[in-house]
Amino acid sequence: MLAIDMYDVWKTYRNGTQALKGLNLQVEGGEIFSLLGPNGAGKTTTVKIMSCILKPDKGKIKILDKEIPRNCGEILREVGTMPQEFQGFSDLTVRENIEYFASLYDKDINIDELIDMFELRKYEYKKLRELSGGFKRRVGLASAISGQPKILFLDEPTVGLDPKARRSLWEIIKKLRDKGITIFLTTHYLDEAEKLSDTVVVIYDGKVVRRGKPGEIIDEFKKETLEEAYLELMKNLEGESDG
Numbered sequence: 001m002l003a004i005d006m007y008d009v010w011k012t013y014r015n016g017t018q019a020l021k022g023l024n025l026q027v028e029g030g031e032i033f034s035l036l037g038p039n040g041a042g043k044t045t046t047v048k049i050m051s052c053i054l055k056p057d058k059g060k061i062k063i064l065d066k067e068i069p070r071n072c073g074e075i076l077r078e079v080g081t082m083p084q085e086f087q088g089f090s091d092l093t094v095r096e097n098i099e100y101f102a103s104l105y106d107k108d109i110n111i112d113e114l115i116d117m118f119e120l121r122k123y124e125y126k127k128l129r130e131l132s133g134g135f136k137r138r139v140g141l142a143s144a145i146s147g148q149p150k151i152l153f154l155d156e157p158t159v160g161l162d163p164k165a166r167r168s169l170w171e172i173i174k175k176l177r178d179k180g181i182t183i184f185l186t187t188h189y190l191d192e193a194e195k196l197s198d199t200v201v202v203i204y205d206g207k208v209v210r211r212g213k214p215g216e217i218i219d220e221f222k223k224e225t226l227e228e229a230y231l232e233l234m235k236n237l238e239g240e241s242d243g
Ligand SMILES: Nc1ncnc2c1ncn2[C@@H]1O[C@H](COP(=O)(O)OP(=O)(O)OP(=O)(O)O)[C@@H](O)[C@H]1O
Pocket: 013, 014, 015, 017, 018, 019, 037, 038, 039, 040, 041, 042, 043, 044, 045, 046
């Protein structure tokens, strides 16, 4: 089943900037999906529309078979989000933070299970501000899934983390996928997208320009890594728009 289905979505901001120009995006349930594209391509706009924060001007959008904007209330109960630079409440403990976010949902949530799942037991009673960036991000993820979402939106989840913390977060993200949660992430780290994603989509100037498994896109450009293939794709697109 499709977890996300966006068809011919358009969005122009009030100042006249056309952010999305007929975007089509399909995300299978249970996959890790990465949305890639240069600054200003329309990634954040897409995520904001899917999260019911922004209204599209035109287009059909279904999340878990429910329509946006009509069923936004229901949709938001099935979706978890970890925003970029998750801050949480710095003066509350790890446990209190997770408890707070869990309390926003009308569900029976086992906080201890979340603490163990994210290996936060050692930090349970530490204030959030005492944690390293990587562990803070774990609290963000634990909070984001505390409502037992079917889809998790992750906006650049590993920005600013050291290589070890990034890898450990990747393992956690894969574990969440293996539990059946659909993961939708935006990232500028192409190595991250290559290692983690089942499917990647590249958007450019408000439209989808590539979709595939990382290996398929690498093969298309006869490169070794997704980053090299992506850079080649960007070179071609910039060449087209210059000419
Ligand atoms: N509130 C806004 N008002 C006007 N224009 C906006 C607004 N938000 C975004 N834009 C413009 O819409 C276009 C798409 O922006 P968006 O933030 O969706 O891109 P992005 O792919 O997320 O970029 P980045 O990788 O830098 O986060 C850009 O040209 C941006 O300047």
